[in-house]
Amino acid sequence: MTRTRRAVAGTAVLAAALVAAGCGAAAPETAAGPAAAVAVDEELHAALPADVRAAGVLTVANDPSYPPASSFGPDGRTIVGFEPDLGATLGDLLGVEVRFEAAPFDTLLDDLAADRFDLVMSAVTDTAEREQQADFVNYFRAGSSIVVARGNPLGIHELAGLCGRSVAVEAGTVQVGLLERAQASCAQRIDLHELPTNDDALLELRTGRADAVVADYPPAVHVTTDPRTQNSYQLVSDTQYEPGLYGIAVAPDRTGLRDVLTEALQRLVDDGVYQELLDRWEVGHGAVDAITVNGALPAGS
Structure with a gap:
């Protein structure tokens, strides 16, 4: 399978606002070196919810103002970073396109609840309060x-x-x-x-x-x-x-999707692809050994 797109166009308005700010450090268009090839796992693909398999796409809400996690690339439209790369690699493994779309950070979970996106992946720290709105597949520590x-x-x-x-x-x-x-x-x-x-x-x-x-x-x-x-x-x-755990937010009524993502991410961890990807973005220090669900730590811990 050819590699899925690393990102898609965000809204022109948000892109213009970030450019106008003039101080954001946009990440490079790609990290140094090619990503490891990942083949489709047919069992994981079959385990995806039927609506995801039919659509062939998972849409991901993201605030692209947080390099090296996610930011607009030089074209002002493409979202780049270790999160889009990790999302695309997940897509390769699951046999679907993972499409990142720009959205304001403080409404990401509301957008998820309103079914505007399938997932949220945007350096969102898993907290007990946020777990009242969504389930979190934990993939990074910071x-x-x-x-x-x-x-x-x-x-x-x-x-x-x-x-x-x-x-x-x-x-x-x-x-x-x-x-x-x-x-x-x-x-x-x-x-x-x-x-x-x-x-x-x-x-x-x-x-x-x-x-x-x-x-x-x-x-x-x-x-x-x-x-x-x-x-x-x-x-x-x-x-x-x-320090806490970043999590991919999934609507609480989509446990099937949550569980497939958890298994797929753990596969990438076990195969070394996950660590290689983080190291290429120089964020290997935040790697986790095990992918967990709803691993919020008490505030102030």
Whole structure:
């Protein structure tokens, strides 16, 4: 079988908004080196729900402002990253096309509940609260990190250093809850700025409207090491606060689809394809050994 497309066009409006932000570090069109060939597993294909087999496509909602997980490529339309690559490899194994489509992060689970998409795969951390809306097939581990202006002019070195500062985050993310919990130990409140995308949060920092950005570790590392953005941003430390598991969100009434995805992902882990793919995107540090379902950790653990 020929390899499935790595991504499809997102909405032109969202693409234009991200370009206008001017600070997002778009990932390269492809990671270095070809992906390992994966053949269709006929048993897994047959185990897919009948409607998926008939359609031949799984649609995936994604917020493409989080490289290297997912972002718009150089054409401003194609979604690239380790998530689209992992999704496409899953499609190869299952014998269906996996089609990533752009959508706002803070409405992803609502879109899933409304049957606008089959899945959500967008660096969504599995939490107990989110498990009230969807089941999660856990495929990656990451925590939150702090990004500041290059040179760290305010001397922010840890989470406590955000007290009394303005901090930008993407709306709807676990970083909102993290900062709300951190607030309890602050003598001066954190001025929290919730923005539509992580690119918007970074723009707040770059233009001096925020003192820091808190985001997941992989995009924090990416923006502070990418040659296009590293002169503007600095990672405070390698500390990852409140690490959790990313999950592919599946509607709770589609347990058959959830279980096939779990088995297929575990196959990729066992075969070494999963680790190879993450390593090519330089995020092998977030690999998991076992694919789990609904593995949310308690907040603050």
